[in-house]
Amino acid sequence: MRRRDWIRTAAGAAASAAWIRADDLPAHPRQLQFPPLSFEPPSADEHRHDLSGGASAYLVEDHQLPLVTVSLTVRTGSYLVPDDRLGLAGFTGSQMRSGGTKTMSAREFDEEAAFLATQISSSLGATSGRASVNCLKQNLDASLAMFFDMLKNPGFDPERLEISRTRTLQGMQRRNDQLRSIQLREFSRLMRGNNHFTTKQSTEATVKSITPEFMRDFHQSYYHPSRFIFAVSGDFDTDDMIRQLNGALADGWSANAKDPGKIPVSNHAPQAGVYIVDKVGREVNQSHIAVGHLGIERSNPDHIAVGIMNDILGGGGFISRIMSRVRSDEGLAYSAGSSFRPGTYYPGLFQVAFQSRNPTCAQATAIVFEEIDRIRSEKISMLEIDTARSSAIEIFPRFFATAGQVAGTFAADEYTKREAGYWKKYRERVADVSIDDVLNVAQKYLHLEKLVVLAVGDREAMLVGNPDKPDYSFDKFARGNEIHAIPLPDPMTMEYPDA
């Protein structure tokens, strides 16, 4: 009781203090004057070096801490794996790290790296392979030796493969547990169809087909200096590092490297409509919704204006229109927003995603439709364009905040063949985006009639809707068509039962 009294007293004090304001303080942040901040992005050419065997590297020294990071991007990807061996790329990447080398057992490799406190990693994703080493400067020679031993002579220890396979198959059974992962998988299928490498799924059969020989063959085909781009940052001397990298690249690599070819595009034409995955099996009182359609490629010069448009619509965090209405006005979702990332190799996606309790999903979806419609039909405000442009320009130095980011950005740009001088012109191009440009790209690249709505959750509760807001329903988005049911697949075979 005494504690409550004391609270009241304190509250009273705080309220009266609220009116006290020092006279010399600016009344509003608008009145603050900031010194100019000049920043020029680093240049790729200054840091780029050709290495032996056709490799290249971006080296950025930073001597503040006695650490060195060498990151490698390899031109390969899971798109090169045949359908009956899906999963092979991922296994090859991770088993390079886990399976020892030709001269060190898996256990010896792990123990030595652990004792040196050196972090070594390897992975192989959809459109690239990655590997990295991070170590104390004092241990650079030993760490680089281990790193290149892994890249050249992976051991693919069969016992480690079995452990990883068992764990993968056990995880595979849990493919239908998380609403979020179901949403990602099914939205991707709705956008890209079933036959694109981004939507093909490994199965029990394909994972069981993977052998050390297949992994060795995949590794031999693509891990070759001519496919390597390095990003090196930290406490090293550039000339020494180039000597060391060239020494490691000189010999010992596969003689039968294959051409990684072209990354396949998808020819699938998404079908607009409402799709629901009925997720039952536990009390699910919240559903996950995705709304979207195909987007644009990075080569499209409009992508800067599209980025600004998307910031205002739903990409710009709390001040974006979708977040502001769905979350802070109505309290319908914790996170809500849109992304419109241009694709590097084929069109990217426009996608709005949020989660809401089952009865309010239709209402939140309706708000998303309204906002997409509004940005297509009305000019945005001066305040909105100012905020979006100024944010993108002012935040620009953060892209190059660390030596690792600088080296990594340039390596990624070379890998994806980004146009030269892109960063030098970036802020200028952002500043040139006008209110009319935003309206134009919204009309050109957002299409209400093409929107695919995917809901994952309790179908019945979502369709019943909110008794307090009976006007909202999923039927409206279906426009007289049926609401499609997407069944959950067998997680081990990825066969979908008939809906």
Added chain:
Amino acid sequence: MKPVGNLRLFFTVALAVSALFGQRVEVDEFTLDNGMNFLLLPRKGDPNVAAGWVAKVGSVNERPGVTGVAHLFEHMMFKGTRTIGTKDIAKDLATIQQLDDLRKRIQAEETALIEKHRRGAIDDAKNPENRSTTHTALIKSFEELIQQQRELTVKDEFDRLYTAAGASGMNAGTTNDFTIYFINVPANKLELWFWMESDRLTNPVFREFYSERDVVHEERRLRVDSTPTGKLDEQFDSMFWQSSPYNWPVIGWPSDLEGITREEALEFFSIYYAPNNITAAIVGDFDVERAKALAQKYFGRLKRGPAALEPVRTREIVQQAEKRMAGYAETRPTVRMRYHTVADAHVDEPPLLVLSSLLNGRTGRLYKSLVLEQKVAAQAGAGVNGLKFDGYFELSGVAAPRHTPEEVEKALLAEIEVMQEELVGERELQKVKNQQLAGDFRKLRSKFGLMMQLLSYEALGEWENINLFSDRIQAVTPEDVQRVAKKYFFDTNKNVAVYYTKDGATPPRGRRSGSAGRTGGGR
């Protein structure tokens, strides 16, 4: 286990160790007259400053009825002030008061419905058909007033000012023990941070309180209710803590999230957000003297709160018997074993951390024994959680196919026994210490990360621990590890949760639809 590697490597690292011992985070610390503390750490690099502050308050300071208020309050701190977020502060405040009054009357109606439901007079307290005409009218007035208030507000101005200035990563977080607010600002905009943060600590206005309460409820559904093991994890926490206020979740119980009032959030503010309960940290490209002057200019106006707050009074009672729970979830068969240990600042924390490091990772004992050799587990790990007033050590494992969580539990216990009976080898211990030393450098790479660590250390004890802690880890002996293994790992101090796999194909349909109305009915 045979040691591997060679002498050359060992000496390389021994050399590294001596070089590393010099590494210190040199903070310029100062305190304003009102008790607000500042940790200043200039760092070269890009033109950016990572800045934040921590209020030493978390869910541990709550009481039943308002669980979740620390976190809800954190959300409200982004809703503006007397200056930010409004076109007419007088009308705005009057409207907020009217909204509170309406809300109170609505809540009385809701309480009456809950009471009817408790007696079985109605089947669902959330069904609009059960509402009285007064209740329906009140809801309508409330919604109309919300619309009117929108005319008075400058929506999300707090966010917009920072965003337009090129600030990034703005957010906040609430833990059991502290609440932390953080951001990156361009180096030339440091004064903006001082303006904005001191303003919201001086003049906060809790606009959109009731819709934000719904947002937090959605956050709870996202993080707890709709995840495969969220509710079991929550139950395990509550089973583990018997008397301590760590017993309830930071996000709060659902009933409280539907009931907390704006007044209660304000009370919370006046107690715990006084400057003498707050520490700020700035790391990056800035001038210390200018920062000190700005701190005085902007934060100097905050009024010191009542003298030091009493530490949380209710401590955890000594556990008398082993506690167990078993549940079913759409997850792999899992066992979690948790033992009461010590608070973060306790001298036993470093040896406990060393113990967990010996168990963890690719070369840790659990992976080697349970996964590689016995093949009883698909994965296994250990972790220390030192909180401000108490702490625990947890071991966990996922059963391999054709094995059970109970077998994993046995295997985990066997590893603990080895720790109790045998001294750890020098080389194995040195490996863990080497990793700690390299980690000391890695944690300095990010200015933002460093700012967050300084504030976390300060919130749980004092920031100097960021330096002292390293030395304490390096000083841990094999005997220390054995001592803590014997001291904390015993049966009546044990809490076990077993999660069996529930097959999603056979849902308990009746239960699900029966409760759909209840769980689906936020306001």
